[in-house]
Amino acid sequence: MMAETTEKKEKVPRQPMPEQSAEVRRRNFEEVPRGYTAEMAMKEAERCLQCKNPACMNGCPVSIEIPAFIKHVKEGDFTKAVRKIWERNALPAVCGRVCPQEIQCEGLCILGKKGEPVAIGNLERFVADWERANGKGDLPPKAEPTGKRVAVVGSGPSGLTVAGDLILKGHDVTIFEAFHKPGGVLVYGIPEFRLPKEIVYSEVNFLERLGAKLQCNSVVGRTVSVDELFEEGFDAVYIGVGAGLPSFLNIPGENLIGIYSANEYLTRANLMKAYLFPEYDTPIVRGKDVAVLGAGNVAMDSARTAMRLGADRVRIVYRRSRDEMPARKAEIHHAEEEGIEFHLLTAPTRFIGDENGRVKAMECLKMELGEPDASGRRRPVPVEGSKFTLDCDLAVISVGAGANPLLTRSTEGLQLTKWGYIIADPETGKTTKKGVWAGGDIVTGQATVILAMGAGRMASDSIHKYLTWGW
Amino acid sequence: MFEILKRQEMAGGTVVLNEISAPAIARKAKPGQFVILKANETGERIPLTMADTDPKKGTITIIYQVVGKSTTLFKSLQVGERFQDVIGPLGQATHLEKLGTVVCVGGGTGVAVLHPITRGLKEIGNRVIAIIGARTKDLLILEDKMKAASNELHVCTDDGSYGHHGFVTDVLKEILEKEDVKMVVGIGPVPMMKFVCKVTEQYKVKTLVSLNAIMVDGTGMCGCCRVTIGGETRFACVDGPEFDGHKVDFDELSQRLNAYKEDEAVAMQQYACKCQAG
Numbered sequence: 001m002m003a004e005t006t007e008k009k010e011k012v013p014r015q016p017m018p019e020q021s022a023e024v025r026r027r028n029f030e031e032v033p034r035g036y037t038a039e040m041a042m043k044e045a046e047r048c049l050q051c052k053n054p055a056c057m058n059g060c061p062v063s064i065e066i067p068a069f070i071k072h073v074k075e076g077d078f079t080k081a082v083r084k085i086w087e088r089n090a091l092p093a094v095c096g097r098v099c100p101q102e103i104q105c106e107g108l109c110i111l112g113k114k115g116e117p118v119a120i121g122n123l124e125r126f127v128a129d130w131e132r133a134n135g136k137g138d139l140p141p142k143a144e145p146t147g148k149r150v151a152v153v154g155s156g157p158s159g160l161t162v163a164g165d166l167i168l169k170g171h172d173v174t175i176f177e178a179f180h181k182p183g184g185v186l187v188y189g190i191p192e193f194r195l196p197k198e199i200v201y202s203e204v205n206f207l208e209r210l211g212a213k214l215q216c217n218s219v220v221g222r223t224v225s226v227d228e229l230f231e232e233g234f235d236a237v238y239i240g241v242g243a244g245l246p247s248f249l250n251i252p253g254e255n256l257i258g259i260y261s262a263n264e265y266l267t268r269a270n271l272m273k274a275y276l277f278p279e280y281d282t283p284i285v286r287g288k289d290v291a292v293l294g295a296g297n298v299a300m301d302s303a304r305t306a307m308r309l310g311a312d313r314v315r316i317v318y319r320r321s322r323d324e325m326p327a328r329k330a331e332i333h334h335a336e337e338e339g340i341e342f343h344l345l346t347a348p349t350r351f352i353g354d355e356n357g358r359v360k361a362m363e364c365l366k367m368e369l370g371e372p373d374a375s376g377r378r379r380p381v382p383v384e385g386s387k388f389t390l391d392c393d394l395a396v397i398s399v400g401a402g403a404n405p406l407l408t409r410s411t412e413g414l415q416l417t418k419w420g421y422i423i424a425d426p427e428t429g430k431t432t433k434k435g436v437w438a439g440g441d442i443v444t445g446q447a448t449v450i451l452a453m454g455a456g457r458m459a460s461d462s463i464h465k466y467l468t469w470g471w
Numbered sequence: 472m473f474e475i476l477k478r479q480e481m482a483g484g485t486v487v488l489n490e491i492s493a494p495a496i497a498r499k500a501k502p503g504q505f506v507i508l509k510a511n512e513t514g515e516r517i518p519l520t521m522a523d524t525d526p527k528k529g530t531i532t533i534i535y536q537v538v539g540k541s542t543t544l545f546k547s548l549q550v551g552e553r554f555q556d557v558i559g560p561l562g563q564a565t566h567l568e569k570l571g572t573v574v575c576v577g578g579g580t581g582v583a584v585l586h587p588i589t590r591g592l593k594e595i596g597n598r599v600i601a602i603i604g605a606r607t608k609d610l611l612i613l614e615d616k617m618k619a620a621s622n623e624l625h626v627c628t629d630d631g632s633y634g635h636h637g638f639v640t641d642v643l644k645e646i647l648e649k650e651d652v653k654m655v656v657g658i659g660p661v662p663m664m665k666f667v668c669k670v671t672e673q674y675k676v677k678t679l680v681s682l683n684a685i686m687v688d689g690t691g692m693c694g695c696c697r698v699t700i701g702g703e704t705r706f707a708c709v710d711g712p713e714f715d716g717h718k719v720d721f722d723e724l725s726q727r728l729n730a731y732k733e734d735e736a737v738a739m740q741q742y743a744c745k746c747q748a749g
Binding site for chain 1: 495496499509513514515516540541544555556557558559560561687688690691692693694695697698699704709723726727729730731734735737738741742
């Protein structure tokens with residue numbers, strides 16, 4: 001009986017996501033996937049087996065009731081579907097776009113064993129977008145005011161999750177953001193073509209409509225300290241400031257003009273909208289021959305941005321091989337479709353500048369893979385006598401980020417790891433300082449949006465208990 | 472917030488002073504720290520070291536030279552209008568200590584940054600000799616304030632139209648010859664700071680400079696403002712803006728400050744056209 005059902009369901013293939021063609025999109029900043037229509041979403045939702053013990057939920061860091069929301073989609077009741085998601089996640093339009101579903105919910109979907117998993121991410125995105133376009137501006141029910149005040153430091157994915165959870169539980173929440181716009185990495189780091197800023201602002205606006213207060217231009221650690229927040233009457237503080245300290249290669253010539261950290265390059269392009277220069281005032285170097293160093297998701301974002309800013313040639317330069325590239329497969333695939341080249345087993349040793357101090361080339365070494373290192377990946381070893389030069393007039397260094405010490409150095413009583421990350425209980429997010437929680441990249445090091453949200457979820461449960469019962 | 476309460480043009484309109492309402496920043500700011508300002512939605516984030524603060528009134532004062540589109544836009548803001556965003560206080564405060572005789576050297580709008588530091592150094596008991604300079608008399612700013620903030624003031628103009636005829640470094644040399652100077656603070660255009668450091672190096676006098684690197688976020692996140700200090704890369708926004716002048720790679724700083732010269736010219740041209748059309 002079960003087998004029969006499975007077979008019947010599998011006759012409906014996974015609905016592909018309509019996309020802008022690679023030829024067109026590589027030169028514009030519009031979103032690449034176009035989203036499902038209602039018909040496509042309902043058709044895709046039909047594929048869900050409604051498992052009694054849904055494996056997909058085990059893969060979701062915020063435990064969305066996936067089969068339940070998909071059932072509402074199948075029935076065409078998108079309002080109920082979005083309300084189901086909201087119970088666990090205040091940012092579905094973001095998560096539907098940027099979560100690595102293939103290693104989370106979809107990675108565990110039973111249909112994936114023999115064929116293709118249900119497109120859970122695409123459905124989540126559809127439901128959120130539908131609500132934004134057609135919803136009546138409904139809000140989820142909110143608990144009675146508790147009179148407790150919570151300061152959330154950082155308006156990135158983990159901070160927004162904490163704010164969303166606690167405002168629904170009746171606490172008075174204020175979000176502090178150092179930049180002039182909210183969203184953290186969602187607005188400065190993730191490009192418009194992957195996550196339109198308008199969507200982030202609309203999700204932040206949703207929290208504001210629920211009653212959360214937002215204070216931009218507030219650098220906690222400078223404008224106001226954590227201790228001063230308590231003096232001002234906050235009962236708890238959540239720190240979700242991310243891992244905003246760019247790593248460089250520490251090789252000669254790195255300060256030449258035209259060499260950016262990925263953080264700077266993406267901040268100029270996204271948050272400051274440098275791609276609209278001179279309509280927007282922030283300039284950006286528009287390289288013709290671009291080298292992006294590193295091969296994670298941020299490197300893919302940087303490379304694809306450079307292509308959209310008019311490059312003739314964009315190369316990802318990575319010292320390991322294709323198998324070790326940390327980026328999501330889908331991101332690598334999108335980059336390749338758009339004409340990004342991959343220069344693997346190559347490590348730069350020095351940048352070369354022209355007479356005006358602008359970068360014009362990199363000196364590189366060919367690498368080969370040796371024994372596995374501490375990370376379990378095979379260690380790249382230079383090939384003797386393999387030195388060569390690679391031309392580039394723009395280089396973006398995307399080799400990770402560390403813990404920004406601005407807040408932690410100015411806050412007494414917070415214990416840190418030797419790399420400067422905040423030590424927090426993995427189950428609750430509690431730090432060593434009373435009344436202070438932390439989560440996301442400032443605890444774990446650079447990770448994904450959804451993991452930061454998962455950390456926020458655990459911390460908000462713990463903060464709620466503390467505010468309610470004092471523990 | 473961020474309303475302009477006072478606006479004053481100086482040096483023939485090439486330099487503008489704004490007193491801005493920003494209570495949270497005014498409460499915390501110390502001499503040597505900076506703010507980042509953004510005029511409007513499409514504006515750029517511009518770092519400027521504060522020339523003064525009034526914690527009681529809740530105001531900060533900035534003084535800037537009008538050079539490109541962004542500062543031209545700043546200049547167009549009138550009393551009662553607002554900066555959309557002001558962020559701060561950022562950077563490290565000047566380490567003020569009682570040393571004995573100190574010399575404060577300022578050029579151009581650098582004098583605005585130097586003023587609170589000069590005042591602070593005098594307040595804690597140093598004998599402060601100040602030297603300020605400009606290309607010509609009309610471009611000189613804050614002479615009276617610097618006079619009040621120091622024990623002794625020397626004024627120089629490159630063209631001899633006022634005060635001593637010559638560069639600030641000439642006067643500095645004379646003072647270093649005859650006085651037991653414990654520290655020099657030099658703030659102004661990059662070439663001026665470079666030459667001040669060349670002079671003080673000969674006399675082995677500790678010299679502080681304040682670096683006006685290009686920044687974006689100002690909190691150590693982007694790495695835009697990297698400067699080479701003693702062969703090592705540092706971020707001017709969080710490690711600075713003040714550094715030991717004898718260790719600064721001024722040539723690299725100059726190059727990096729010129730990174731967007733062509734873009735700035737394009738932006739300015741378009742802005743000027745729009746203003747004329749409007």
